[in-house]
Amino acid sequence: GAGVSQSPRYKVAKRGQDVALRCDPISGHVSLFWYQQALGQGPEFLTYFQNEAQLDKSGLPSDRFFAERPEGSVSTLKIQRTQQEDSAVYLCASSLERGRGTQYFGPGTRLLVL
């Protein structure tokens, strides 16, 4: 079946612009996670949804970052007033289970802020 998909795959933004990144999880997956992966590093947690509820947003680096999953399926990660340090790959993952289940990753969105 279809895996996790993300769009756009690449995004170039000028500093100060707002961006929106989309994640389509595997159909029926309850849990959805966003991670940020800097070059040469492991993924770092940003936020977690269980269905439409955002249960953990402790990893969001600032109030410029906002995520939503209004119908418990597709999720959007929004970054306002982008800064150069926001340049990274943003990975989405989904899981059939709540919390500690197997996570399947999307291909990521590579964001470059100039």
Next chain:
Amino acid sequence: GENVEQHPSTLSVQEGDSAVIKCTYSDSASNYFPWYKQELGKRPQLIIDIRSNVGEKKDQRIAVTLNKTAKHFSLHITETQPEDSAVYFCAAPNQAGTALIFGKGTTLSVSS
């Protein structure tokens, strides 16, 4: 705080040799330990995982061992092939069970 440490950061082996990557974790309540393989520009792909009720799990050339007392787990790849070359990440759940904490990765290079 919660932490996952991974060693070595780079590993070079000859085709056919074995490779071992080790990780330690800090939260004694952790009960799920996945390993991901990430090729350049691609998504992390789950290659094997283990839950805390077993000490070892094997899938063809790949095995994972877990020592809960010492809080470490290891990935073993036997008969390495050039296509095994990639970055490997270990991970463990955070205390809340809402995320995976990843190690910094091991770049494995298999030369033929």
